[in-house]
Amino acid sequence: MLFCPTCGHQSPARRGDWVVEHRLTDDGRRVELSCPTCETTLTVEPSYHE
Numbered sequence: 001m002l003f004c005p006t007c008g009h010q011s012p013a014r015r016g017d018w019v020v021e022h023r024l025t026d027d028g029r030r031v032e033l034s035c036p037t038c039e040t041t042l043t044v045e046p047s048y049h050e
Contacts, residue, residue: 001013002016002018002033002042002043004035004037004038004040004042005040005042006035006038006040007035007037007038007040009035009036009037009038013033017036018033018034018035018036018042019033019034019035019036019039020032020033021034022047028046028047029046029047029048030044030045030046030047031043031044031045031046031047032044
């Protein structure tokens with residue numbers, strides 16, 4: 001379970017209703033998970049998928 005520290009929204013981390021965005025940065029590809037309620041970015045992780 002993943003919790004948003006800003007608004008308290010909670011949902012399963014992998015199959016929840018989080019907003020998932022794939023981004024290409026100077027460092028490589030990144031995946032960002034954001035809260036669907038308040039838009040707070042919760043995690044930024046490297047992405048290994050093309």
